[in-house]
Amino acid sequence: MAMVVQWYLGCIRACQLEMTAARKPFNPVHGEIFKCFCNMKDEATGEILLFRLVAEQVSHNPPVNAFHFECPQQRLSISGNLSIKAKFMGMYVGVTLGGDMVLELPAHNQSQDQETEKYEMTFPMLYLRSFLFEPWLEFGGMININCSESKLSAGIVFQTKPFYGGKPHQVTAEIKGQSDNTTARISGDWTSGVMELCWVNGQSESIDLQTEGDLLEKKIRRISDQADEESYKLWYPVRRNLISGDFQSAAEHKKI
Numbered sequence: 001m002a003m004v005v006q007w008y009l010g011c012i013r014a015c016q017l018e019m020t021a022a023r024k025p026f027n028p029v030h031g032e033i034f035k036c037f038c039n040m041k042d043e044a045t046g047e048i049l050l051f052r053l054v055a056e057q058v059s060h061n062p063p064v065n066a067f068h069f070e071c072p073q074q075r076l077s078i079s080g081n082l083s084i085k086a087k088f089m090g091m092y093v094g095v096t097l098g099g100d101m102v103l104e105l106p107a108h109n110q111s112q113d114q115e116t117e118k119y120e121m122t123f124p125m126l127y128l129r130s131f132l133f134e135p136w137l138e139f140g141g142m143i144n145i146n147c148s149e150s151k152l153s154a155g156i157v158f159q160t161k162p163f164y165g166g167k168p169h170q171v172t173a174e175i176k177g178q179s180d181n182t183t184a185r186i187s188g189d190w191t192s193g194v195m196e197l198c199w200v201n202g203q204s205e206s207i208d209l210q211t212e213g214d215l216l217e218k219k220i221r222r223i224s225d226q227a228d229e230e231s232y233k234l235w236y237p238v239r240r241n242l243i244s245g246d247f248q249s250a251a252e253h254k255k256i
Contacts, residue, residue, distance in 0.1 A: 001152040001175050002184055002197060002207075004103065004119050004145060008156070009171065009190050010209040012124070016137060016191060026235050026254075028057040028065070034231040038216040049073050051216070059083075064099070075116070077104045082123065093131060097123035107149065121145040124158045138168055151178040158190075171195070 037052045055067040063084050070077040080101025087094050103119040125141040140160040146153045154175045161168035173186040186207070188195035193210040220226075226233040241250035 001119075001145070001147065001150070001154055002186075004147075005154050005156065005173055005175065005186060006197075006207045006209065007103075008121065008143075008145065009173075009186075009195065012139060013190055013193065013209045016139075026238065028060075028063070028231075029234070030057055030060040031229050032057045032231055032234055033227070033229050035226075036218040036220050038218055040216055047073065053218075067101075075104075075106045078102070079104075091130060091132070093128040095126040095128070097126060099123065117147055117149045119145055119147045124156075127160065129161075136168075152176065153180075156186075 034055045035053065037050060040049045040051065041047070042049055049071055050073065051069070051071050053067065053069045055065055058064050058066045058081070064081060065083075066081045068077065068079045078101055081099040082101075083096075083098035085096045085098065087096075100120060100122050103121065104116050105119070107115055107117050122143045124139040124143050127138050127140055129136050129138060138160055139158040142155060142157045144153065144155055152175070154173060156171060156173040159170040159172065167189065169189050169191045171186070171188065171190045174182050175184040175186070177183045182200060184197060184199045186195055186197050190209065193208065195207050195209065196204060197207050198204040220232055223233045223236055228234065237253040238250045241247070241253065
């Protein structure tokens with residue numbers, strides 16, 4: 001469970017780094033599909049691993065996206081759904097990230113009957129602070145991770161910065177064992193890339209949230225091979241006209 005919590009916080013950190021350079025995308029339409037894949041070499045075996053992602057906009061209002069990510073060779077998959085609801089709150093915007101996702105892995109304890117372990121988890125709140133001056137992002141709230149096969153669970157609290165004083169981006173997490181007793185705690189600044197893991201027996205260690213190497217390049221099929229509802233083919237006329245500066249034609253294609 002400690003490694004799953006480490007992976008979750010690492011994903012949150014990677015998302016935060018991506019969002020600092022984010023630009024407004026095209027608003028997805030109902031039924032729009034995005035597919036991509038990427039390859040990575042397994043340094044231990046030399047095998048080329050295949051990762052695949054498919055996502056579909058299953059609702060436009062409210063916006064809901066369903067997604068599935070997998071690596072068949074590693075028997076790893078992630079499935080879930082994500083909805084977004086924003087609300088203005090004076091000097092900041094609060095974004096509720098609804099839905100949940102399931103991480104499925106090969107069973108850690110091979111002596112058990114289960115072939116896989118499923119970790120169910122939710123999403124934190126997202127806050128856009130000081131958007132009229134120098135905008136910055138932070139996560140807040142509590143998320144839960146549960147595994148019914150191993151009977152392990154974890155609670156992660158993203159602490160928001162107090163109005164006066166305090167530090168931003170602080171996280172505390174508790175990992176509980178099969179008897180619901182706390183076995184470990186994690187704390188620190190999740191944006192720093194390094195946090196502290198303390199076991200109840202007094203041992204402690206640092207966990208690294210930083211992504212090693214470059215991000216994997218996403219690959220897609222040629223536009224001519226894509227279905228009409230796939231993102232790159234669906235928005236290709238709009239994108240082409242925007243690049244050429246023909247905004248009127250781009251607006252017309254966007255209405256179709």
